[in-house]
Amino acid sequence: MNTATVVPIEHVLVLAAVLFTLGLTGVLVRRNFLFLLISLEIMMNACGLAFVAGGARWAQADGQIMYMLILTLAAAEVAVGLGLVLQLERRFGNLDIDAANELNG
Numbered sequence: 001m002n003t004a005t006v007v008p009i010e011h012v013l014v015l016a017a018v019l020f021t022l023g024l025t026g027v028l029v030r031r032n033f034l035f036l037l038i039s040l041e042i043m044m045n046a047c048g049l050a051f052v053a054g055g056a057r058w059a060q061a062d063g064q065i066m067y068m069l070i071l072t073l074a075a076a077e078v079a080v081g082l083g084l085v086l087q088l089e090r091r092f093g094n095l096d097i098d099a100a101n102e103l104n105g
Contacts (some may be wrong), residue, residue, distance in 0.1 A: 003084035009011075009053050009056075009057045010105045012049065012050075012053040013050060013053060015049065016047070016049040016050040016053070017046070019042055019043075019045065019049065020043050020046035020047065022039075022040075022042060023039045023040065023041075023042035023043035023046060024039070024043060025039075026038065026039030026042065027039045027040065027043070029054040031096055031097050031098065032095050032096065032097070033081075033084065033096075033097055033100070034085060034090055034095055034097070036051055036097065037077070037078070037081045040077060041074060041077075041078075043071050044069075044073065044074050045074075047070060048066070048067040048070040048071070049068070051063040051064075051066040051067050052064060052067050056083075084100070088100060
């Protein structure tokens with residue numbers, strides 16, 4: 001007997017909203033650059049979860065395509081973010097966001 005359990009879309013969207021709120025709180029509260037990048041990743045994953053849930057609800061592949069675009073954006077963000085982390089650590093010896101104001105081309 002095949003008993004597939006279907007998660008209601010409301011539950012998935014509530015989870016996505018909670019994850020997005022946690023990420024936004026991390027962006028607004030933390031002053032460490034690594035925690036800022038992690039919070040941004042959480043926010044992007046919450047958006048991806050909402051897209052996939054919407055695509056599954058309406059039986060369209062659009063949600064999964066948007067999630068692939070979010071993954072490529074996350075990969076680019078990690079590459080640029082790690083470069084900034086290395087520069088902050090090399091020049092100032094810490095990862096404080098306020099030290100980034102001192103970085104001039």
